[in-house]
Every structure is written in structure tokens, then in C-alpha cells.
Amino acid sequence: MSTAVTNIGELVTWEEGRPLRHAAAFVVDAGRVAWVGDAARVPAADEVLDAGGAAVIPGFVDSHTHLVFAGDRATEFEARMAGRRYSAGGIRSTVAATRAAGTDALAALLASRVAELRRQGTTTLETKSGYCLDVAGEERSLRLARDVTGETTFLGAHVVPEGWDPDAYVELVTGEMLAACAPHARWIDVFCETGAFGADQARTVLAAGVAAGLLPRIHANQLGFGPGVQLACELGAAAADHCTFLSDADVAALADTGVVAGLLPGVEFSTRQPYPDARRLLEAGVRVAIATDCNPGSSFTSSMPFCIALAVRELGMTPLEALHAGTQGGAWSLRREDVGHLRVGARADFVVLDAPSHLHLSYRPGVPLVGRVLRAGRPA
Numbered sequence: 181m182s183t184a185v186t187n188i189g190e191l192v193t194w195e196e197g198r199p200l201r202h203a204a205a206f207v208v209d210a211g212r213v214a215w216v217g218d219a220a221r222v223p224a225a226d227e228v229l230d231a232g233g234a235a236v237i238p239g240f241v242d243s244h245t246h247l248v249f250a251g252d253r254a255t256e257f258e259a260r261m262a263g264r265r266y267s268a269g270g271i272r273s274t275v276a277a278t279r280a281a282g283t284d285a286l287a288a289l290l291a292s293r294v295a296e297l298r299r300q301g302t303t304t305l306e307t308k309s310g311y312c313l314d315v316a317g318e319e320r321s322l323r324l325a326r327d328v329t330g331e332t333t334f335l336g337a338h339v340v341p342e343g344w345d346p347d348a349y350v351e352l353v354t355g356e357m358l359a360a361c362a363p364h365a366r367w368i369d370v371f372c373e374t375g376a377f378g379a380d381q382a383r384t385v386l387a388a389g390v391a392a393g394l395l396p397r398i399h400a401n402q403l404g405f406g407p408g409v410q411l412a413c414e415l416g417a418a419a420a421d422h423c424t425f426l427s428d429a430d431v432a433a434l435a436d437t438g439v440v441a442g443l444l445p446g447v448e449f450s451t452r453q454p455y456p457d458a459r460r461l462l463e464a465g466v467r468v469a470i471a472t473d474c475n476p477g478s479s480f481t482s483s484m485p486f487c488i489a490l491a492v493r494e495l496g497m498t499p500l501e502a503l504h505a506g507t508q509g510g511a512w513s514l515r516r517e518d519v520g521h522l523r524v525g526a527r528a529d530f531v532v533l534d535a536p537s538h539l540h541l542s543y544r545p546g547v548p549l550v551g552r553v554l555r556a557g558r559p560a
């Protein structure tokens with residue numbers, strides 16, 4: 181079954197040297213982009229999808245979420261907005277709620293959050309464990325996550341749980357917990373930050389994950405300057421996420437190694453912290469991704485359009501750079517060749533906006549502009 185997508189006001193493909201086209205069309209065959217070109221020359225197809233003059237963009241790739249949890253922390257948000265600072269320790273209250281949740285209830289919460297992301301145009305998502313911090317709970321979280329995405333991340337090293345010696349906990353994470361979780365995960369992650377895990381502990385966690393066949397990524401440099409970004413570069417991690425506080429050496433290391441800087445502006449919005457400087461990274465040649473970090477503590481938004489608008493307004497990106505970071509950048513972060521773009525060969529994951537141009541994503545913030553969402557050419 182082939183589909184010709186026609187009457188597109190603006191088509192964003194991220195083709196080399198030609199990121200977007202006007203008066204364009206594309207053909208989807210067997211779930212993949214089979215042809216891209218001028219609308220006047222579109223080949224015959226089994227059916228036609230008329231975009232009605234709207235913009236068509238690649239589906240968003242949200243390369244950083246924490247969707248497997250129970251409870252919420254709205255009152256903590258309220259306190260922060262009244263002037264209290266964010267600290268990593270609030271994670272423990274979500275841990276208590278998630279441990280107490282039944283498996284069916286947790287699966288239903290996860291499913292409703294994934295549906296929420298899909299409605300807002302996210303066609304590929306990464307999600308993590310990290311809200312149980314015990315062997316059975318982390319394994320359960322990843323088993324549930326595996327049902328909704330192939331991009332699953334073992335984050336047993338989120339914080340040290342109550343009552344544990346930090347070194348003993350690292351031993352558990354890299355031993356019995358890793359053995360239980362690795363079969364359900366693609367990625368290994370650690371929260372390298374004051375109040376969470378230091379450089380040596382983070383290195384131990386990531387190295388153990390790599391030895392178990394997982395690929396490394398890291399939470400780094402969120403709350404202050406620190407060793408996380410350098411560690412990501414040293415280990416060849418796919419991504420260093422947050423990157424809010426970076427030294428010149430950190431920026432240079434990211435540019436040299438090609439480690440993707442994942443910027444999560446929903447966090448700074450929701451914690452009233454200074455935003456990362458995307459302009460500085462782009463000008464240094466660093467590959468940048470934008471993601472939601474959807475989680476109940478520091479960024480309870482599932483909206484990539486909102487994060488793109490923030491990236492334009494607060495991180496110094498142009499609308500096209502921000503869209504690139506939320507699609508192709510996310511795909512780089514997840515080391516995926518098949519998503520995040522609409523070049524020939526891509527999986528046909530795309531969004532028909534209720535707008536004539538990608539500019540409207542940041543020009544009209546907060547407005548629901550995601551019209552149709554398709555994954556592999558079918559309604560998501």
C-alpha cells in the first residue's frame with residue numbers, strides 16, 4: 181500500500197542542503213518514505229493524503245523521558261514557585277508512590293502518558309526506570325517500558341535510596357539489579373550530580389552497563405558545574421543530557437567527541453533555574469537535541485512543541501534549529517538513522533500541523549497545532 185502526501189504548504193525533510201521544501205510532496209510505501217520531490221511530479225500511489233496546505237514535519241523524537249511512575253509532586257512545584265530551590269532528593273517521594281503502585285495501575289499510567297505524547301506529535305520516545313531503586317521494581321519498570329518503546333534506559337542510579345550506603349547501592353545497581361534489568365534495556369544512565377552520584381560512582385555504573393551490552397548516556401551538569409559531561413565524552417556516550425552549566429572545556433569536549441548535548445528546557449521552566457545556552461553549543465559545532473524530560477518532579481510536560489517554543493525564546497535557537505533539535509537531534513541522541521527526518525528511506529513518522537509553517541510552533545506557543553500524527557504511515 182502506497183500513499184502520496186500532497187498539497188503540503190511546507191515540508192521539512194532535513195535533506196542535506198535543503199532542510200525544507202515548498203510545493204513538495206512525498207510518497208510513503210510499506211511504512212517508509214519512498215520518494216520526495218516537487219508536487220507537480222508526484223508518482224501515482226494507491227491513496228492520497230491531502231495536507232490541505234499545512235506544514236508537514238518529521239514526528240518529534242523525545243530522547244529523554246521518565247514516564248514509569250505513580251503519584252505527582254504538584255505541591256513541591258507550588259513550593260518551588262513560592263521560592264524554594266529544586267534538589268535531587270525529591271525523587272524519593274516518587275519512589276515511595278511507584279513502589280506502592282500495582283503493576284496494572286502503573287501500566288495504565290504509562291499508557292495514558294504515552295498517548296498524551298503521541299497526541300502532541302511525538303512518534304519516537306525514550307523512557308527510563310529509576311523510580312523504584314530496588315531489583316524487582318526496576319525490572320518491573322523496564323518490562324513495562326519495553327511494551328511501549330524500544331528505547332528503554334536502566335536508571336537504577338537515579339539517587340541513592342533512603343537508608344543505603346552510597347557505595348553499597350552502586351554495588352547493587354552494577355550487580356544484581358543490572359543483571360535483572362539489562363535484558364529489558366537498550367541504554368544505561370546515571371544521574372551524575374551533587375546529591376546524586378559522583379564521577380567515580382557514575383563511571384562505575386556506566387562501565388558496568390556497557391559490559392552488560394548497554395549503551396551509555398548520562399544526566400549531567402544540571403544543577404551546577406560538574407564532571408558528568410567530561411565523563412560522557414571520555415566514555416563515548418551517545419548523549420549528555422541537561423548541559424545547563426558548562427565550562428569552555430566541556431563545550432569543546434562535546435564538539436570534539438560528537439556526544440549529543442540534550443537540552444531539557446522544561447526543567448528550567450519548572451524549577452525556575454537559568455536555561456542552558458544552545459547558541460554557544462551550536463556555534464561550537466556541538467550536536468544538540470531538545471527533549472521534554474517528562475517527569476513528575478522537575479518537568480511534568482509531555483509537550484515537544486512547548487519545549488521547542490522555550491528553546492527559541494530562552495535558549496537562543498532559531499525556530500528551524502529548535503525543530504531540528506526536537507527531531508533529527510533526538511534521533512542522533514538515540515543513535516537512530518530511521519527517524520527524526522523525512523529523507524528517502526526514513527520511517528514515515530510525520531506530523532501534519534494545523535499551521536502553514538514550522539514557525540508557528542514557537543510563534544504560537546501553547547496553541548495545539550499538532551493535527552494528524554502518523555507512525556510508519558499509519559495514524560498513531
Ligand SMILES: [Zn+2]
Nearest residue numbers: 244246399473
Ligand atoms: Zn531526566
